[in-house]
Amino acid sequence: MRQYLYISTAVQVPAEDLAAILGSCERNNPAAGVTGLLLYNGRNFLQLLEGEQDELERIMRRVEHDSRHQGISRLYDEGIEARACDAWWMKRIALGEPGEARHERLDGELPQALDPHVRRLILNFAMLN
Numbered sequence: 025m026r027q028y029l030y031i032s033t034a035v036q037v038p039a040e041d042l043a044a045i046l047g048s049c050e051r052n053n054p055a056a057g058v059t060g061l062l063l064y065n066g067r068n069f070l071q072l073l074e075g076e077q078d079e080l081e082r083i084m085r086r087v088e089h090d091s092r093h094q095g096i097s098r099l100y101d102e103g104i105e106a107r108a109c110d111a112w113w114m115k116r117i118a119l120g121e122p123g124e125a126r127h128e129r130l131d132g133e134l135p136q137a138l139d140p141h142v143r144r145l146i147l148n149f150a151m152l153n
């Protein structure tokens with residue numbers, strides 16, 4: 025199994041487009057066995073995807089060619105023993121309140137099984153604005 029984390033820059037993604045993206049995730053990820061989480065701060069995406077290598081790459085190829093974002097930058101790409109986001113076929117993690125309260129809530133909301141380095145990358149992104 026593989027885990028893949030990237031950030032990208034959104035190209036005019038209104039709120040309803042995020043719903044469309046999450047709709048695609050719901051449609052495709054369970055069959056592909058791909059789980060993960062998605063953060064959107066109005067400018068940038070951060071997405072964690074995990075699953076069996078072939079299926080993960082198939083989904084990633086589609087995501088990489090999606091014109092709703094650009095400048096995909098890979099932060100983490102490693103083999104894993106077990107998935108961290110067990111039954112999250114793509115969970116939208118809302119940023120909500122700013123500051124320390126956000127940090128605390130997200131720290132509790134992120135899966136316990138996340139690699140500490142990956143957890144830190146996600147929290148750092150979440151605290152950028």
Ligand SMILES: Cc1cc2nc3c(=O)[nH]c(=O)nc-3n(C[C@H](O)[C@H](O)[C@H](O)COP(=O)(O)O)c2cc1C
Nearest residue numbers: 045048049051052053069083086087090092093114
């Ligand atoms: C930031 C971002 C994340 C996405 N994540 C996924 C994903 O996890 N799974 C997926 O099937 N499509 C995802 N998509 C959408 C795909 O790029 C593509 O539009 C979709 O898979 C097409 O399938 P559909 O015809 O069933 O909608 C994502 C798109 C963006 C912009």
